[in-house]
Amino acid sequence: MRKPRSEMIAETRAKLLSAGRKAFGSIGYADASMDDFTAEAGLTRGALYHHFGDKKGLLLAVVAEIDAEMTKRLCEISLKAATRWDGFIDENVGYVRMALEPEIQRIMFRDGPAVLGDPSRWPNANGCISAVARSLEILKQEGAITDIDPEACARFINAASSSAAQWIANSDDPERTSKRAVESFRTLLEGLRIHKG
Numbered sequence: 001m002r003k004p005r006s007e008m009i010a011e012t013r014a015k016l017l018s019a020g021r022k023a024f025g026s027i028g029y030a031d032a033s034m035d036d037f038t039a040e041a042g043l044t045r046g047a048l049y050h051h052f053g054d055k056k057g058l059l060l061a062v063v064a065e066i067d068a069e070m071t072k073r074l075c076e077i078s079l080k081a082a083t084r085w086d087g088f089i090d091e092n093v094g095y096v097r098m099a100l101e102p103e104i105q106r107i108m109f110r111d112g113p114a115v116l117g118d119p120s121r122w123p124n125a126n127g128c129i130s131a132v133a134r135s136l137e138i139l140k141q142e143g144a145i146t147d148i149d150p151e152a153c154a155r156f157i158n159a160a161s162s163s164a165a166q167w168i169a170n171s172d173d174p175e176r177t178s179k180r181a182v183e184s185f186r187t188l189l190e191g192l193r194i195h196k197g
Helices: 005-026 034-041 045-052 055-080 082-098 103-118 125-141 150-169 175-192
Strands: none
Touching: 005 034, 005 045, 005 082, 005 103, 034 045, 034 055, 034 175, 045 055, 055 082, 055 103, 082 103, 082 125, 082 150, 103 150, 103 175, 125 150
16 A cells, blocks of 8 residues: 555655764765765655755754754753753753764754854744743743843843854864853853842
8 A cells, every 4th residue: 555645755854854864963064965865865866855955955954853852852951950940051051061962063063053054043043042031031030030131131041052062062172162161151141040148
């Protein structure tokens, strides 16, 4: 029995995404070729063009897939924390620490910005900023942080975490750079807190 067309389309897309992710994660965007993706997936260039337009379109789709996975992991980190504030810190620091993971480091923090431009302009960026702003609004209402503009502050935090992650990813010593970045980032975020004496 033949599979429904929608299922075949989804399978083709998933195969190409998987092949693209494997190539981008191992050899990088510049060295990955259209033939790498199609041969790995057992498909034609036409399928790649049809689903993603070109190599850059495939990278954008891979970035979106990894971003969704990162978001899920960060939400899980946040939920494990003892307090809302600890969850907020853990989630933001967790994002910066992910820059040590080889696939994320290469695709999200090296090749992504080099090929797709400023991460604050990526399609997923506004969702991330909105989520941070919502967390800040709740923390502000609870009296845990100072009276700040949640959206403006979320944009600053987003820029700082993205910049820190790119610094780690492009560092000659990512482990050492991560320790420095995380320590400083924590200090920066702690400045928002209202310490009740």
